Amino acid sequence: MYYEIRRYQAQPGRRAEWVRYMEDVVIPFQTSLGMDVTASFVDAQGEDGYVWIRRFEDETQSEALHAAVYQHDRWKNEIGPVVHSLLLPEKSVVTRVLPTSASPLR
Template sequence: MFYEIRHYVTKPGRREEWLRFMERTVIPFQSSKGMVITASFVDEEHPDGYVWIRRFEDEAHRVEAYAAVYESDRWVAELGPAVADLLFLDKSVVTRVVPTPRSLLR
């Protein structure tokens, strides 16, 4: 099992709009396609910062879930463009992490 910790920067003043979009649209959509979203956060120290975490059972699960989400007609036509409108995509940082033996996230 591993996680992706995804750090995003919203366009100035649009974090609340992004948060509503994530919680009402993106997270339910991705969950319906097999993604496991374990956490969603706003950054207390950065007014445009947002962080979320996704869990994958293994690399095959990640590949399957990515294809189901990012190759879907809805993502390509609707959700992807909306994401690009709200975020600075070039400032996104994705870190892949594996829990240690004593982690509560195992």
């Protein structure tokens, strides 16, 4: 099992709009296709920062879920364009992490 920590930067002054879109559209859409979204945060130190975490059992599941979400017509034609308009894509950072043996997330 592993987690993706995804750090995004909203367009200046648009974080509240981004969070609403994530909570109302992106997260429900992704979870409806099987994605395990474990957490969603606003950055307490950066006014336009946002962080969310997704969990995967293994690489096979990750690849299948990524394809299900990002190749879906709704993502390509509706959701993806809005996401790209609300974020600064060049500031996105995705980190894959593994829980340690003492982690309650194992």
